[in-house]
Amino acid sequence: MSKLIATKAIRGAHTLVKRAEEELRLAIQQKGPAAKVEFPNTGYYLPVSHGILGMDIQSLEGLQELLEEAKKLLPPLPTDKLWIPYLGNTLDAGMAALFADEIIESIKYTQDPLPYLIAANPDEEHLWIGAADDIIMRERGIEFVDGTAPGFAACVGYCPTNEMAVKIARELQEKNLYVFMSAATDGKSMAQQLREEGIQLGWDTRLVPFGDDVTATVHSLGFATRAALSFGGAQPGDYQRVLRYNKNRIFAFVLALGPVDDEKHAQAAGAINFGFPTIADTDIDQILPSGICTYEHIVSPVPLEKIVSKAIEVRGLKITITKVPIPVAYGPAFQGERIRKEDMHVELAGQLQPGFEFLTTKNMNEVEDGKIDLIGPEINDLEEGAQIPLGIWVDVAGREMQSDFEPILERQIHDFINCANGVFHMGQRDINWVRISKEAKSKDFSFRHFGTILHAKIHGEFGKIADKVQVKIYTQEKEVIELRDIARNVYKLRDDRLADMTDEAVDTFYSCTLCQSFAPNHVCIITPERSGLCGAYNWLDGKAAFRINPTGPNQPVKKGKVLDAEKGQWQDINDFVFQNSHKTLEIFNAYSIIEYPMTSCGCFECISGLLPSTNGIMSVYRDYTGMTPSGMKFSTLAGTVGGGVQTPGFIGHSKHYIGSQKFISAEGGAKRIVWMNKALKEEMAPVLEGIGKKEGVEDFIHKIADETVAITEEEVLEFISKKNHPALAMPPIF
Amino acid sequence: MKTIAISGKGGTGKSTLAALIIRWLKQKEMGPILAVDADSNVNLNDLLGIQIEETVGAIREELKRSAHKLPGGMTKQEFLEYKIHASLRETRDFDLIAMGRPEGPGCYCYANNLLREILKSLSDNYKIVVIDNEAGMEHLSRRTLQKIDFLLLVSDPSVRGVRAAGKISKLLSELDTRVGKKLLVLNRVKGSIPEILDKIIDEQGLPLFSSIPEDDTLLRMDQIGKPIWKIAEDSPAYQAVHRMMSKLMERIDNGV
Numbered sequence: 008m009s010k011l012i013a014t015k016a017i018r019g020a021h022t023l024v025k026r027a028e029e030e031l032r033l034a035i036q037q038k039g040p041a042a043k044v045e046f047p048n049t050g051y052y053l054p055v056s057h058g059i060l061g062m063d064i065q066s067l068e069g070l071q072e073l074l075e076e077a078k079k080l081l082p083p084l085p086t087d088k089l090w091i092p093y094l095g096n097t098l099d100a101g102m103a104a105l106f107a108d109e110i111i112e113s114i115k116y117t118q119d120p121l122p123y124l125i126a127a128n129p130d131e132e133h134l135w136i137g138a139a140d141d142i143i144m145r146e147r148g149i150e151f152v153d154g155t156a157p158g159f160a161a162c163v164g165y166c167p168t169n170e171m172a173v174k175i176a177r178e179l180q181e182k183n184l185y186v187f188m189s190a191a192t193d194g195k196s197m198a199q200q201l202r203e204e205g206i207q208l209g210w211d212t213r214l215v216p217f218g219d220d221v222t223a224t225v226h227s228l229g230f231a232t233r234a235a236l237s238f239g240g241a242q243p244g245d246y247q248r249v250l251r252y253n254k255n256r257i258f259a260f261v262l263a264l265g266p267v268d269d270e271k272h273a274q275a276a277g278a279i280n281f282g283f284p285t286i287a288d289t290d291i292d293q294i295l296p297s298g299i300c301t302y303e304h305i306v307s308p309v310p311l312e313k314i315v316s317k318a319i320e321v322r323g324l325k326i327t328i329t330k331v332p333i334p335v336a337y338g339p340a341f342q343g344e345r346i347r348k349e350d351m352h353v354e355l356a357g358q359l360q361p362g363f364e365f366l367t368t369k370n371m372n373e374v375e376d377g378k379i380d381l382i383g384p385e386i387n388d389l390e391e392g393a394q395i396p397l398g399i400w401v402d403v404a405g406r407e408m409q410s411d412f413e414p415i416l417e418r419q420i421h422d423f424i425n426c427a428n429g430v431f432h433m434g435q436r437d438i439n440w441v442r443i444s445k446e447a448k449s450k451d452f453s454f455r456h457f458g459t460i461l462h463a464k465i466h467g468e469f470g471k472i473a474d475k476v477q478v479k480i481y482t483q484e485k486e487v488i489e490l491r492d493i494a495r496n497v498y499k500l501r502d503d504r505l506a507d508m509t510d511e512a513v514d515t516f517y518s519c520t521l522c523q524s525f526a527p528n529h530v531c532i533i534t535p536e537r538s539g540l541c542g543a544y545n546w547l548d549g550k551a552a553f554r555i556n557p558t559g560p561n562q563p564v565k566k567g568k569v570l571d572a573e574k575g576q577w578q579d580i581n582d583f584v585f586q587n588s589h590k591t592l593e594i595f596n597a598y599s600i601i602e603y604p605m606t607s608c609g610c611f612e613c614i615s616g617l618l619p620s621t622n623g624i625m626s627v628y629r630d631y632t633g634m635t636p637s638g639m640k641f642s643t644l645a646g647t648v649g650g651g652v653q654t655p656g657f658i659g660h661s662k663h664y665i666g667s668q669k670f671i672s673a674e675g676g677a678k679r680i681v682w683m684n685k686a687l688k689e690e691m692a693p694v695l696e697g698i699g700k701k702e703g704v705e706d707f708i709h710k711i712a713d714e715t716v717a718i719t720e721e722e723v724l725e726f727i728s729k730k731n732h733p734a735l736a737m738p739p740i741f
Numbered sequence: 742m743k744t745i746a747i748s749g750k751g752g753t754g755k756s757t758l759a760a761l762i763i764r765w766l767k768q769k770e771m772g773p774i775l776a777v778d779a780d781s782n783v784n785l786n787d788l789l790g791i792q793i794e795e796t797v798g799a800i801r802e803e804l805k806r807s808a809h810k811l812p813g814g815m816t817k818q819e820f821l822e823y824k825i826h827a828s829l830r831e832t833r834d835f836d837l838i839a840m841g842r843p844e845g846p847g848c849y850c851y852a853n854n855l856l857r858e859i860l861k862s863l864s865d866n867y868k869i870v871v872i873d874n875e876a877g878m879e880h881l882s883r884r885t886l887q888k889i890d891f892l893l894l895v896s897d898p899s900v901r902g903v904r905a906a907g908k909i910s911k912l913l914s915e916l917d918t919r920v921g922k923k924l925l926v927l928n929r930v931k932g933s934i935p936e937i938l939d940k941i942i943d944e945q946g947l948p949l950f951s952s953i954p955e956d957d958t959l960l961r962m963d964q965i966g967k968p969i970w971k972i973a974e975d976s977p978a979y980q981a982v983h984r985m986m987s988k989l990m991e992r993i994d995n996g997v
Contacts, residue, residue, distance in 0.1 A: 343862030345826065345829075347773055347831065347866070348831040348836075349833055357827075358827055433819075433822060433823045433827075434819065438823065440823065440826075440827070
């Protein structure tokens with residue numbers, strides 16, 4: 008952080024404390040030390056000093072004590088020789104400034120006439136309403152607790168135009184944030200600007216004018232402190248808990264509009280104590296590294312057009328849009344809706360026109376949240392029955408966003424769009440297909456609304472990872488085909504990425520206990536090279552599922568110390584499996600069929616089992632109902648292998664796992680396969696050819712027996728001996 | 742949504758009756774109508790005068806073949822849903838879906854389970870679903886087709902035919918399929934019904950709901966390959982279907 012900014016904040020705090028001392032001296036002189044001090048209609052003393060210091064101030068004399076505390080906190084001004092000012096000093100100065108604010112504001116209430124209107128909303132003559140009373144606190148505070156209002160924006164200063172002030176207020180209101188206004192600059196304030204534009208102010212509209220004095224900013228932080236005491240269970244004086252509650256629960260920030268003087272810097276420093284960052288439109292210094300606040304502390308200069316979205320980003324506020332703002336009904340009830348040709352106004356993509364859907368990650372500064380562009384004709388430009396191309400391109404930015412999440416979010420486009428009444432959506436990627444009904448069109452549903460839906464739903468369902476969403480809709484062939492090529496390259500990269508990932512390359516695997524409802528002791532460990540045995544989950548799916556639902560059945564499991572690299576055994580994995588198998592499995596080898604193999608729930612696509620005399624194994628797919636050389640049919644095998652019991656010599660697995668480098672690699676890998684049911688063998692032919700090539704086994708696939716040539720172990724042995732199967736030359740399997 | 746299924750032994754004119762029913766529903770503007778050709782021979786489309794390009798059975802086979810190299814990272818459910826919606830033949834008057842050939846060897850539980858869901862959600866989009874069933878009733882026993890409100894068992898006016906219809910009816914009761922009312926329809930009736938047949942009908946416990954007379958118009962249309970869809974309104978068979986369907990709709994309106 009810069010020395011300049013610390014100096015300004017500390018200097019501002021000195022000014023405020025000095026002013027508080029002077030005003031307090033005057034007040035005591037006029038009214039005596041015992042004169043009563045309170046914010047009207049409150050039972051909580053003065054909130055900041057009560058919450059942070061545990062002080063119960065009721066008189067001017069009590070304020071004297073608070074002044075002493077402020078002075079104690081006040082750090083000396085940094086000298087010219089001090090080149091590395093300390094964040095702690097700045098924070099102390101900020102807190103001292105808030106105490107001074109509270110002294111000054113409470114003295115105002117001893118004056119006659121009162122400088123503030125005691126009401127929830129301003130009236131014609133009085134703009135400023137000062138501290139929130141207990142009734143407001145109870146009514147409004149609860150909104151901060153139940154999430155109706157995620158937080159507030161403490162706006163200090165003014166905007167260059169009234170129009171801009173209105174725009175910012177509206178933007179904040181749209182995000183359900185309260186707007187607290189204080190601290191006029193050169194006699195001009197945002198609250199006045201709004202009033203000049205005829206905007207209704209007060210608690211009712213969430214646009215609250217506290218006071219024109221810079222010290223009135225303390226009412227914002229007083230409100231925050233009260234919230235921690237009333238709803239956060241913090242005890243007065245337990246400042247850590249008060250501040251932590253605010254950092255974690257109240258999504259507030261300071262918007263510094265226009266010039267920022269020393270005193271305002273001091274308010275910003277005070278707010279940082281609560282985890283509330285300051286965003287300024289003028290070029291003041293920045294405090295970027297995180298520490299107290301979730302992300303940056305002070306960010307500037309940010310153009311006013313973008314200040315709200317920047318503030319939301321810096322504060323880490325997640326926007327949820329509860330109602331999707333489109334002119335047709337929206338909900339899962341409309342998911343199965345087919346728009347018949349007869350009822351359709353327009354068809355997009357599908358069998359006759361090109362199309363694609365693509366979601367990608369961008370940097371925070373490359374995405375303008377809520378921006379929707381349409382490139383090409385809009386629905387009103389089209390004749391009934393038109394068939395046109397459709398490209399949907401979604402840019403997502405988020406501090407927690409990773410490219411691994413792209414396919415997961417992208418897959419949701421189908422569900423999201425399909426929920427709109429009168430809109431039919433099928434497929435994904437470059438085989439998407441959309442129809443819009445005549446009725447939806449008559450209600451003014453347009454192509455741009457695809458963007459509206461995606462923006463609202465991605466925020467709503469993936470708020471944890473997505474901070475900003477913008478959407479481009481393409482309805483012209485040229486762009487759709489060009490961008491589809493770009494998207495197709497990425498689809499391929501995504502598909503290849505998993506194929507190339509190795510278990511050694513990661514330090515975390517994912518568990519899957521989805522099936523514990525019927526196999527209570529079974530735990531799947533999903534590694535990059537071993538997908539879930541049902542074939543439905545791979546490592547990336549597990550990772551994404553955890554990110555999206557941190558308490559769900561897919562948990563990250565650190566590998567920990569390698570106990571046996573060849574068999575695939577790790578200390579922490581063993582511990583996890585032990586705990587989660589309800590202490591039934593102590594040891595687990597990921598890559599062995601013989602020794603402590605992975606258990607199965609019963610959902611496996613395939614079962615592999617040892618055929619001892621052949622020195623190899625057989626693999627059978629679940630659709631095969633005939634006899635296998637193990638002497639058991641699939642159903643009997645399934646009964647033996649399933650249920651979360653370790654059955655040495657047998658494993659359940661996905662088809663995909665057969666092609667993995669780690670397929671029973673402890674026993675020599677897929678080269679050991681001596682029998683497969685024919686359908687599985689045929690389906691896996693390309694994979695088996697690959698294995699043969701890699702292992703230098705010519706014509707490997709034809710050396711593997713199937714039910715047409717062998718259904719007993721003896722017949723398999725005879726067949727593979729004739730074919731010179733590589734398993735025969737391998738070391739004994741056990 | 743109400744479902745009317747037509748079944749009976751081969752050669753009794755099930756598909757012809759189904760086509761006439763669809764024609765009648767269209768004329769009375771009872772739609773939107775979904776016509777389901779659940780006969781593996783797939784010929785309802787010819788009677789309705791349209792082409793079929795893909796059947797559900799073929800899609801199911803395609804899914805089984807390419808289960809783990811589905812395009813676009815699609816799930817099996819999404820793949821099936823897309824393909825089935827794309828296979829639907831759409832006309833101004835009705836949409837037609839053909840079930841196509843029956844299952845091959847191997848386990849179809851998973852695929853059929855998906856199919857059931859997709860067909861159910863598809864048919865929920867229509868006011869009336871008319872199913873031309875094959876005699877084997879595979880889709881009923883597999884429950885790939887959802888509940889049926891009225892099952893019209895079609896028979897020629899013969900003792901053998903009526904007994905066969907009775908057998909299908911009993912079998913369905915044993916299978917615990919979700920079939921509502923089972924009604925007997927005699928097709929190609931010439932003159933009056935002999936007394937002995939009346940007695941046999943009584944024995945089956947199947948109420949005789951309607952008799953459709955033999956109609957030379959139909960025969961001639963078939964001979965020259967003209968779709969039944971285009972039958973003249975005053976032809977005797979169509980008139981009989983009109984009486985039968987009016988009665989059926991009355992029952993639907995009365996909630997039985």
